[in-house]
Amino acid sequence: MNKxxxxxxxxxxxxxxxxxxxxxxxxxxxxxxEKANKMLKTYGVPKSAQKPS
Amino acid sequence: xxxxxxxxxxxxDLMFYEFKSDGPKGEVTKLIEYTETExxxxxxxxxxxxxxxxxxxxxxVITNNGDSxxxxxxxxxxxxxxxxxxxxxxxxxxxxxxARTRLYRIGIANNLKxxxxxxxxYGFKNGEWREFEKNVDYGAFLVRRKSVNSYHE
Numbered sequence: 001m002n003k004x005x006x007x008x009x010x011x012x013x014x015x016x017x018x019x020x021x022x023x024x025x026x027x028x029x030x031x032x033x034e035k036a037n038k039m040l041k042t043y044g045v046p047k048s049a050q051k052p053s
Numbered sequence: 054x055x056x057x058x059x060x061x062x063x064x065x066d067l068m069f070y071e072f073k074s075d076g077p078k079g080e081v082t083k084l085i086e087y088t089e090t091e092x093x094x095x096x097x098x099x100x101x102x103x104x105x106x107x108x109x110x111x112x113x114v115i116t117n118n119g120d121s122x123x124x125x126x127x128x129x130x131x132x133x134x135x136x137x138x139x140x141x142x143x144x145x146x147x148x149x150x151x152a153r154t155r156l157y158r159i160g161i162a163n164n165l166k167x168x169x170x171x172x173x174x175y176g177f178k179n180g181e182w183r184e185f186e187k188n189v190d191y192g193a194f195l196v197r198r199k200s201v202n203s204y205h206e
Contacts, residue, residue, distance in 0.1 A: 002189060003187075004103050008128060009126065009129060009130045009133060010060065010130075010133050011133070011137070012061060012062045012130040012134050013060070014061045014062070014067070014070070014131075014132075015060065015061070015062045015063070016062075016063055016064075016065050017062035017063065017064070017071065017136055018065075019060060020063065020064035020069050020070075021064055021065070021073060021202045023064055023068075023069040023084075023086070024064055024066065024068070024069070025109075027086075027088050027102065027110060028084065028086045028101075028110050029088070029097065029099030029110070030100055030148070032097055032099050032112065032147065032199075033088050033090065033097045033099070034092050035147070036056075036095075036097040036145045036147070037090050037091045037092075039145070039177070039193060040090055040091070040095060041091070041144065043177070043180060043181065043182070044182075045092070045143070045182065045195065046173075046175045046182040046195060047096070048198075049118065049195075050141060050172065
């Protein structure tokens with residue numbers, strides 16, 4: 001990988017932070033997740049979701 | 054998308070990201086969450102501000118820190134990072150408020166030419182998912198990475 005390819009928006013440098021392990025297994029945005037589930041259950045997904053891109 | 058971005062910290066599985074917005078309102082910690090929905094392979098993107106006193110996350114607050122483009126660009130970079138590692142994932146996104154959903158739509162529309170090189174993008178309108186078009190008011194968004202091998206700027 002070239003130096004110019006590092007830390008672009010498409011390949012961002014992300015630091016792994018052990019303190020964020022506290023969020024693992026939790027759902028922070030419960031209300032939004034419930035709405036997402038309701039939306040997907042009610043209206044489904046795009047037809048192309050059934051075939052690979 | 055060539056705006057500046059904030060540095061991202063992430064949990065090891067890349068489901069949670071934190072970054073600090075810096076502006077006239079001071080430093081504000083922001084959290085991004087990817088949570089799998091009841092539909093396998095479909096992940097909800099949650100995003101909000103962390104209250105420094107309570108530690109609670111609020112996705113409806115208006116931060117007004119003068120850096121909305123930089124913040125959106127940072128969130129977009131997390132989408133790339135997440136889908137680099139979960140290439141078959143679909144990401145569902147909706148703002149905590151209608152205004153924020155509109156902000157997402159504008160952000161996508163303004164960078165559509167670049168984004169569609171890497172993602173299939175759908176907007177939800179009138180009860181159905183449609184391929185994203187500019188100048189259409191959508192209620193929610195679904196995106197999927199086209200190919201992890203084609204990320205060249």
